[in-house]
Amino acid sequence: MTLKSEPFVVNLGPQHPSTHGVFRLRLTLDGERIIDADMVMGYLHRSMEKLAEERTYTQNIPFTDRTDYLAAMTGNLAYVMAVEKLMGIEPPERALWLRTIMSELQRFASHCMAIGIFANDCGAWQTPVMHMFRDREKILDLFEMACGARLTLNYMRIGGVSRDIPPEFIPAARKLMQDLPRRLAEYESLLLDNEIIVARSRGIGVLTPEEAMAYSVSGPLLRASGVAWDIRTADPYAAYDKVDFDIAVGTSGDVYDRFVVRLAEMRQSLRILEQALDMMPSGPIHARLPTATAQPGDAPVAPLALRPPVGEAYARIESPRGELGFYLVSDGGPAPFRFHIRSPSFINLSALKKMTVGVTVADAIVILGSVDIVVGEVDR
Amino acid sequence: MTFLAPWYDLRDLGNAVQALLDRIRDWGAPDWVPYAVSSLIGAVGILLWVVLSVLAFIWIERRVVALMQNRIGPNRVGPAGLLQPVADALKLLLKEPITPRDADRILFWMAPIVIFIPTLVIFAVIPFGGRMVLADLNVGVLFLIAIATINTPAVFLAGWSSNNKYALLGAMRTIAMLISYEVVQVLALLAVVLFAGSMRLGDIVAWQQHYNVWIVFLQPLGILAYIISGAVEINRSPTDISEAESEIVAGYHTEYGGIKFGFFYQAEYMAGFAIAAIITTLYLGGYTAWGLEKWVPGWALFLGKLYAVFFIYIWSRGTLPRLRIDQLMSFAWKFLLPLSLVNVALVGAEVLVWDETGVSANVALPIIGAVNLVFCLVAVVAWARLLGHGAGRQRGRRALLTKEVGVIHFEPAEGASPGPAGIPAAQALRRRSGQA
Amino acid sequence: MTSDLFGDYIAVLIAAILGFVLVGGALIANLILSPRQPTRTKGVTYECGMLTIGRTRTQLHFRYYLFAILFLIFDIEAVFLFPWAVTFLEIGKQAFWEMIAFIAILGFGLAYAWKKGVLRWR
Numbered sequence: 001m002t003l004k005s006e007p008f009v010v011n012l013g014p015q016h017p018s019t020h021g022v023f024r025l026r027l028t029l030d031g032e033r034i035i036d037a038d039m040v041m042g043y044l045h046r047s048m049e050k051l052a053e054e055r056t057y058t059q060n061i062p063f064t065d066r067t068d069y070l071a072a073m074t075g076n077l078a079y080v081m082a083v084e085k086l087m088g089i090e091p092p093e094r095a096l097w098l099r100t101i102m103s104e105l106q107r108f109a110s111h112c113m114a115i116g117i118f119a120n121d122c123g124a125w126q127t128p129v130m131h132m133f134r135d136r137e138k139i140l141d142l143f144e145m146a147c148g149a150r151l152t153l154n155y156m157r158i159g160g161v162s163r164d165i166p167p168e169f170i171p172a173a174r175k176l177m178q179d180l181p182r183r184l185a186e187y188e189s190l191l192l193d194n195e196i197i198v199a200r201s202r203g204i205g206v207l208t209p210e211e212a213m214a215y216s217v218s219g220p221l222l223r224a225s226g227v228a229w230d231i232r233t234a235d236p237y238a239a240y241d242k243v244d245f246d247i248a249v250g251t252s253g254d255v256y257d258r259f260v261v262r263l264a265e266m267r268q269s270l271r272i273l274e275q276a277l278d279m280m281p282s283g284p285i286h287a288r289l290p291t292a293t294a295q296p297g298d299a300p301v302a303p304l305a306l307r308p309p310v311g312e313a314y315a316r317i318e319s320p321r322g323e324l325g326f327y328l329v330s331d332g333g334p335a336p337f338r339f340h341i342r343s344p345s346f347i348n349l350s351a352l353k354k355m356t357v358g359v360t361v362a363d364a365i366v367i368l369g370s371v372d373i374v375v376g377e378v379d380r
Numbered sequence: 381m382t383f384l385a386p387w388y389d390l391r392d393l394g395n396a397v398q399a400l401l402d403r404i405r406d407w408g409a410p411d412w413v414p415y416a417v418s419s420l421i422g423a424v425g426i427l428l429w430v431v432l433s434v435l436a437f438i439w440i441e442r443r444v445v446a447l448m449q450n451r452i453g454p455n456r457v458g459p460a461g462l463l464q465p466v467a468d469a470l471k472l473l474l475k476e477p478i479t480p481r482d483a484d485r486i487l488f489w490m491a492p493i494v495i496f497i498p499t500l501v502i503f504a505v506i507p508f509g510g511r512m513v514l515a516d517l518n519v520g521v522l523f524l525i526a527i528a529t530i531n532t533p534a535v536f537l538a539g540w541s542s543n544n545k546y547a548l549l550g551a552m553r554t555i556a557m558l559i560s561y562e563v564v565q566v567l568a569l570l571a572v573v574l575f576a577g578s579m580r581l582g583d584i585v586a587w588q589q590h591y592n593v594w595i596v597f598l599q600p601l602g603i604l605a606y607i608i609s610g611a612v613e614i615n616r617s618p619t620d621i622s623e624a625e626s627e628i629v630a631g632y633h634t635e636y637g638g639i640k641f642g643f644f645y646q647a648e649y650m651a652g653f654a655i656a657a658i659i660t661t662l663y664l665g666g667y668t669a670w671g672l673e674k675w676v677p678g679w680a681l682f683l684g685k686l687y688a689v690f691f692i693y694i695w696s697r698g699t700l701p702r703l704r705i706d707q708l709m710s711f712a713w714k715f716l717l718p719l720s721l722v723n724v725a726l727v728g729a730e731v732l733v734w735d736e737t738g739v740s741a742n743v744a745l746p747i748i749g750a751v752n753l754v755f756c757l758v759a760v761v762a763w764a765r766l767l768g769h770g771a772g773r774q775r776g777r778r779a780l781l782t783k784e785v786g787v788i789h790f791e792p793a794e795g796a797s798p799g800p801a802g803i804p805a806a807q808a809l810r811r812r813s814g815q816a
Numbered sequence: 817m818t819s820d821l822f823g824d825y826i827a828v829l830i831a832a833i834l835g836f837v838l839v840g841g842a843l844i845a846n847l848i849l850s851p852r853q854p855t856r857t858k859g860v861t862y863e864c865g866m867l868t869i870g871r872t873r874t875q876l877h878f879r880y881y882l883f884a885i886l887f888l889i890f891d892i893e894a895v896f897l898f899p900w901a902v903t904f905l906e907i908g909k910q911a912f913w914e915m916i917a918f919i920a921i922l923g924f925g926l927a928y929a930w931k932k933g934v935l936r937w938r
Contacts, residue, residue, distance in 0.1 A: 123702020130449035246781035264779035481859035
């Protein structure tokens, strides 16, 4: 039986409790059912790629904190790797291990947010978020210990890291490594078999492997669709080729699998961290930069001195949200000629329309939560 | 009316009122004066109690949920943050009343009034103590159902008049939910009335006192259905879809601010207390507790039970995610409704057999309780299995772990939505707009 | 007895009036106490910071039209069932079976509606 009805357009965002920032979703609804979805972005556009062309290579590092502000470490890392590739710098061993440790801590912290907010989007009234925050705070404490900041870290440097970790870092990290598996088991028991979460997320927002690859999504979104693709294994960077870990893969590409994959990745992060804490060598944390005049010890060089040779470089890493790549073109000057970010949030978001058309509003919110966007990274 | 106890007998505050009324009568006042005075005392008492309880429970809920979430909760205003609700209420009172430009002004202002009064009136028929009931109507249960339904049009008034799409969606959702769970609620109450043989709430409590049994033991399925449909009625998670803040911002009261919002908020709490009061009265023996009421004031027992029931809703709010509207609708119509229908027939048969055979209550009631408990367990499990929700079916998967890159293993979950293939978006849009 | 009944409803009415007085009083107090500086943007409909697109009072497709009809049937059933529940012991066995038949017919109706797919949220 059909009743006469009109499609009507609803703005979900920019000022909406669950669009994870100022992201706007213009939905055309037929009752509760979505028949068309438009993604409108740019509300947080800060013109980073253009601004970066006016700043030196070192001055651009803080920008990378502010793209994906939930995972500043990985943003830093991808950028400095691109510059190193451009200049042909090999960071010392210890710096590579420090980068690995920080990236994995950051992945854990970021997935904490992703899972907590996802449960919030399912309607769990703040409780999972608050529990996840507890662990994220501990990790941020470690970051504070290492570099003095908690959110916008600015820790990585071209050719190494900004400073060595203090002596109390390793004991604190080991203590955390003992606590986190128990916490993780608690979350798994509370969330994985939760009937309501399963009912809400299973079979929703399915991306087949072919579709996922066609949309070039990456990260947990891609792996949930059954494609084992992880830059840490496929194109190892930092010290990932020296540690033993598995890629977590989902089997059905729905919202639930993304959530399962994230939880499994948190376990793998802990595995990597435990190995890295054991295997980290001592030594310098910063490479000598080519243009550096001879300096006492290993003190970082003056930023303006960096003038990479003419050329281009693309470096990619596995950020918590997927493949984060930086593409740099140098014309030999002190500032990049072109600075481009391949941001995983932005590209994963392009599959949102595919996933949301045909489902209800409530499902759309859950799907958006499962994509785990950071608007700072989408809009840059 | 006679003195049953001295006026200072605090076990039943009705005594004091009765003493006062007798005094007034002795003064030679006309007949209607005691009536009016007693009604007024009762109404003012209920109002005061409700407002104070709401204020207290706003604080309790925030602190308890904060504990569940590793937070501290409000602790700045007054000792331990106790004055926070008062401060909030004052703030709401002093806020500028904003009416959206395109709103239907009259209906927009009417909605908070319409939603507030019925939730207050419900308490008029609730027996707080042996003689502490404002109006023990002979159709009490029907009255409860009728009055509790009034907030449906009130919610729709709010949603429709505010000229907001979220509000409209929220109002639509509310009505869909309420018409579904109303039926379940009615059938659950029907089973209680079958036992007690009266719709007067006082009689139902007296029946429980007489047979020394709370109806919850005879009606496990009934209380389950009633608690769930109560959660729907007061928009508590997991059924808070009509004001789902992560989906439709605040649902039907999105456009309301200031004291108008305050009344929605308070009405929601009061409806929560009303549901808890109904559960207490009908299922948990009201103001009685197996003879304990001789020593402890009945109203204290009643309030204790009421708050304990209300705590369930606070707890679920801090714990459970939200279901989707179609899941909730099918839960009501496909799960609760058939079981409730069978339950009513079963209770009718039990009461009839008990009446015909004439066995004593000491034998009959345990048997009935056992039968209904078994029925509840078996029916719930079997029916869930039949509908494909059996234990294990919904268990979560775990991620596969692999070291190789590019392995593809894909099998969509059963019942996966077809996604956009089901509705070609542009086509659907064109068809719809062509039709409209 | 009639006066008692009347008195009961008077009490309910008094409670309702009291509620009305409270709400009305608070609304009036709000009008008196609160600042009033209406501006154009304050009155704009909230839609996540954007202006509303299209009409708001559209003909929304509410999917539960048939649910609503079912609801009417079952609610009327309840009206019949309550008086029966109070008195069926006095009327006797035959009343019980009549009501069972009534419930069964409704149950079959529900099953039929289910079978026809009415209970599916589309």
